[in-house]
Amino acid sequence: MKVSYDEKTDTLSMILKDNTPIAESDEDKPGVILDYDAGGNLVSIEILDASKRVTETRKVEFQTTG
Secondary structure, eight states: OEEEEETTTTEEEEESSTTOOOOEEEEEETTEEEEEOTTSOEEEEEETTHHHHSSOTTOOOOOOOO
């Protein structure tokens, strides 16, 4: 998984599956775009105007349970 923030476009992108072609995109809520592969699996999430929607665009925390 990759997470990136583009300050120029104020877009936060979360790529869940690398090197997977996007077959369909859906703007689930205004400014939240979900990308799917040909099998209908979620591939990536894009958040537009991220600085208005995310607490800290430059900080990512990752946790696992176990």
